[in-house]
Amino acid sequence: MADGRGRGAVPRRGRVGRTAKVAGLGARSGGRWATAKARQVFADAQRTEALDAERELRTAADVVEVLGNMKGALMKIGQMASYLDVGLPETTRTSLAQLQANAPPMSPALAESVVAAELGAPPGELFEQWDPVPIAAASIGQVHRAITADGRACAVKIQYPGVAEAIAADLGSARMIFRALSVLFPGLDPAPIVEELRQRLTEELDYEHEASNQRLFADHYNGHPYISVPEVFDDLSSARVLTAELAVGATFEEVLGWPQDQRNRVAETIYRFSFGSIYRLWAFNGDPHPGNYLFGPDGSVVFLDFGLVKRFTPEETAQFERMLTAMVIDRDIPRFRSEQVAAGLLPADAPFSDDEVEAFFTHFYEFVLTDETRTFTPEYAAAGVRAIFDATGEHAELKKVLNVPPSLVVLQRINLGLISLFAQLGATANWRRIAEELWPFTDRAPSTPMGLEAQPWRQSLQQ
Template sequence: MRKAPPRSRLVRGTALGRLAAGQALRQAGSKVAALGRSGEEKRRLLDRRALEAADQLVSVLGGMKGAAMKIGQLLSVLDLDLVPESVRPEFRRKLAVLLDRAPAVPFSGMRKVIEADLAAPIAEVFAEFDENPVAAASIGQVYRARLADGRAVAVKVQYPGIATAVRADLKNLALFLRLAPDLFPGLEMDSLAREIRLRVEEELDYRLEARTQHDLATRFAGHPFLVIPDSVGELCGERVLVTEFVDGLDFDHIAAQPQPVRDRVGEIVYRFYCGSLFRTGDFPGDPHPGNVLLRPDGRVAFLDFGLFKRMSPESAALERSVLRAAADGDAEQVHARMTAAGILGEPGRIQPDEVLAYIEDAVGWYLADAEIEATPELAAEAMISSIDPRSPHYRKMRWQYLPPEHLFARRAELYTFGLLGRLRARGNWHRIAREWLHGEEPVTELGRIDAAWRAAQEPR
């Protein structure tokens, strides 16, 4: 069993420092060791070193939990060309441990959190309680239990001391952001730091997550192809969240299904995460494989709403306006709307066609009117085009100033595309997007089913 994650900012910062230094030394050592070897020997050596690096990432980041683990979660969703192609599937499999099979904390410590938060012994609250976690993620573990009325529930419990540990991560992040303008000059670092701090503080408060999840469960009650398990509000505290238990195929098993199943799940995933963003302006900010299950009845269940973003109506309207113009190929309108919103602080430094090219490379997968098979490689290219200094757009897009809520929207899109890439789902994502960007009628069967359901929910 693993002990509880370290809380000290110095200890956690040092752990990350050792990890970064270790990776640098390992890469340098691999290059030196490869000298004088045959091509096949070099390949095997680099493959072995890459997998050793994945093991170390899992060990260090998984043991820290908290915000640091989000790095590993990102790497396990997107293929960012970090390791040789021959070992990428194994590399991704190792990092996937950080999603929902992270090293467990002993139950004795978790019991104290549960009983303190609920102000009662476990036996008085639950008729049955399985002490073996069914999932472990960045700030908590999930257990299966049964209430006295027979309902099966999932009990998410924060790791002891995780709030202190995460706040230490945030202080280290603040130090990093002092240097970040040189790396990502298009971001408003002070407001970004405040936004991240606010979102993380919200994620640490399970009472807020319980209310969000209940609102979504109510909103989507009776939906024909997606389901949100409701929270049990009277049993939710700051560090304990009790929800309806849902079972189904996990993401790895979904990815092994026939193409039509993967395409259908991919469209549902896209509609839920990106459709929510553009239809209502509020959306889950953490799309990743551990939060998606395929139910036996064919519906897709979505989990984990700790990181949830509510955009202002003005920001949501701007999103639709800019992307509608980009989908229509209107570079002048894209440039004008981004300038009017203050995103292009020095509009003369970048031409309209350059702005449009940047957007097309980042989200072209749903701007192009064509059937596209999502792949991990395409998702990686979209990520690199958006944030990586290696991107051909990087020098020009230094002159944009992206407000944090729009950054969270891009994050949700990129993570969603990462999920579609893992599924290798096929679809004309543009035609689906036209429903919420242009207000057009749906052209897919799922779209028509969803539209009929939404129409039935409207007050008469």
């Protein structure tokens, strides 16, 4: 019997004792290596912003005062609408930036009290090492770095106490937020949009639901050479605390200074993750915020924050496939139009020719319409914003009759959010060929080096 290193048979006498000693040595060596690695990750995950101690939220009452009365809900909606930064007037961008502003951080004592209430003990007892100063404060919570008792570097997201109740109450009157949309789109029924966003925001307040989303994506992409999702630590998570593997990498701002070929690779990874998830996992992580990614120079991306995830039904995914096939594969505009009607986007009696319908919707499929290399530009991203939100420009009359069904509310962030990010990166590729790898109805062979490297993972899914 070989000992696993090709050295032949091991004498029977004393084999168990020797094996135990070797195993113990390996465990101690492996343990020391893992601990050193965890501490290096902990050290590398530096705090990304200076937090103002004078603005700290020290009690749950402070949270409600700061984030209640629609302010917390507006922050979330402002973040969800962050793709509008491109192509809007300066005054609008300024207002939007105010909506996206982070909330003040919790004081260390308040954050620790939330952990103790949720997990049954304070951080000092639960973790071997705990950083009382958060990495960053977000709209509904903040993240601390820590090392678990068994030596794993982790990120601990703590929700502000009382914010869930405050925002849930605010969302009861969220319809007022969307009144302006009725001016832009008289044919729009805001009720489904309000309900869809209310459901997604309510889910985002439940960290157990977010953990379920994160596990879904982590399991699906396990083994992928470029896509990674941090592991959730269930024993250190609850409805208001989410603990996961601590990830490190370059920020989006750093990536903007990288050579173009590296920017192209990270864009391809995000593209594969987003569209592959929709058509292979039937789920979409609907918050393509640049702060939700960490990057490696080889094109690898760590995907963070799975609070805003839309899971699609088989019928909804089939509808997307039929629209894509009609518009992109077959270029059958009458059939595409009938699918738009069936999806609830366009009234059956809309008084517009097929040519007019094609001219308006082509923009949203333009980057996959032709088998050629294309570059995302700021002009293209801005044109997408104008195509939807400019009530006086081209196709203004057609936009007056358009509606947005619930299944497309979050999905629309691909057309606006991802394209905005790709425009900043100047991302260049043959997006049609990559898309045909990801679409189940085309299932094309790999078309890029990244696709070739991911082929074993792709084949494992099929098996």
